[in-house]
Amino acid sequence: MERNRTYECMCVLDNREVRKGWQPLKDAVSALFTKHGAQVLSSRRWDERRLAYPINLQLRGTFLLTYFKADTQQVANIRRDMQFSDSVLRSLIVSCTEVPAEAYQPEAEFDVNAVQVEDIRSAAPAPAPAAAEESAEAEAPAEAETAPVAEEKS
Amino acid sequence: MSNFGGGGGGGERGGKRGKFSRFAAPRKLVEPEEALDYKNVAYLSKFVTPNGKIQSRKRTGFSGQNQRILAEAIKRARIIGLMPFVGRG
Numbered sequence: 135m136e137r138n139r140t141y142e143c144m145c146v147l148d149n150r151e152v153r154k155g156w157q158p159l160k161d162a163v164s165a166l167f168t169k170h171g172a173q174v175l176s177s178r179r180w181d182e183r184r185l186a187y188p189i190n191l192q193l194r195g196t197f198l199l200t201y202f203k204a205d206t207q208q209v210a211n212i213r214r215d216m217q218f219s220d221s222v223l224r225s226l227i228v229s230c231t232e233v234p235a236e237a238y239q240p241e242a243e244f245d246v247n248a249v250q251v252e253d254i255r256s257a258a259p260a261p262a263p264a265a266a267e268e269s270a271e272a273e274a275p276a277e278a279e280t281a282p283v284a285e286e287k288s
Numbered sequence: 289m290s291n292f293g294g295g296g297g298g299g300e301r302g303g304k305r306g307k308f309s310r311f312a313a314p315r316k317l318v319e320p321e322e323a324l325d326y327k328n329v330a331y332l333s334k335f336v337t338p339n340g341k342i343q344s345r346k347r348t349g350f351s352g353q354n355q356r357i358l359a360e361a362i363k364r365a366r367i368i369g370l371m372p373f374v375g376r377g
Contacts, residue, residue, distance in 0.1 A: 144327075144368055180327070186372040195369065199327075226326075226368045 137206050142230040143167075143216075144180070146195040149251045151221040152182075156246050159221055163198060166215045172204035176237040182249060189223045193252035201233045318349030324357045326364035329371060336362065340374045 151159050156179070164174050180197040189195065204212065209227060216225040322331040335343045335358055342362050345355045365371040 146369055185369040186366070187369060189369055197368075224367070224369055226364060228364065 138203050139206055140175070140201065140203050140230055140233065141209065142228050143200040143202065143212075144226045145198045145200065145216065145222050146185070146189065146224040147198055148190070148192060148221050148223055149182070149194050149196055149249050150192075152196045152249050153246055153251065156244075160198065162221065163200070163219075166219065167200065167202045167204065167212060169215065170204065170208040170211050172202045172208060172212065175201040175203060175233055177201075178237065178239075178241040179244070182244075184252070188254045191254045192223060193254055193257060194250055195223055196249065199237070201230070201237050316349070317351045320350065320354055320358070324354065324361045326361045326368065326370065328361075329365055332358070332362050332365055332371065336371070338376060340372055340376070 180199040
């Protein structure tokens with residue numbers, strides 16, 4: 135039984151792909167929906183921000199918010215294609231009752247070259263905690279040998 | 289021979305009223321000031337402990353329905369990478 139519903143999809147896009155070109159990337163993501171017979175109602179850049187935790191070694195990502203109408207049976211296929219896509223780091227598809235009016239507003243232009251790419255491997259380690267650990271080890275080596283159990287509890 | 293009186297001498301928490309919730313005054317429910325949406329990270333962060341745990345209804349003051357919506361929104365924000373699973377991020 136076919137049953138169309140409106141869904142909201144938030145995708146985290148790889149900033150390395152975003153720097154190559156925003157419109158082609160957006161079209162490629164939209165193609166993932168249309169491939170399965172979905173109708174894209176709105177697709178616009180939501181934000182570019184630092185991620186709360188690294189995803190695929192990336193510390194920053196561009197968020198793309200898409201509203202689409204699709205058959206309920208096809209959502210699993212769309213979700214699977216999202217996971218296979220290299221440019222999509224993470225995606226979340228939730229059903230929504232109505233599309234907000236701001237989704238239809240034109241997208242604000244932004245400079246693709248200004249998008250920062252932060253990799254967990256290239257990010258320099260913070261020196262302060264390492265220095266603190268060294269000083270703590272230097273201060274209490276004897277205590278650690280004498281009473282290791284008490285130190286674990288505290 | 290029922291033992292529902294609470295021991296007669298009152299409890300550590302101030303007698304019968306403290307022990308039985310049915311005697312206590314009903315708690316005032318708090319309405320959310322903003323939309324409980326996973327995209328509204330700044331507002332959702334208020335209901336997370338420094339360790340990243342979702343606060344209980346006792347602390348948020350939300351109704352059961354709003355507390356469920358809050359928990360779902362925080363979990364969605366975590367999945368998409370907007371909020372951390374552990375810590376402040």
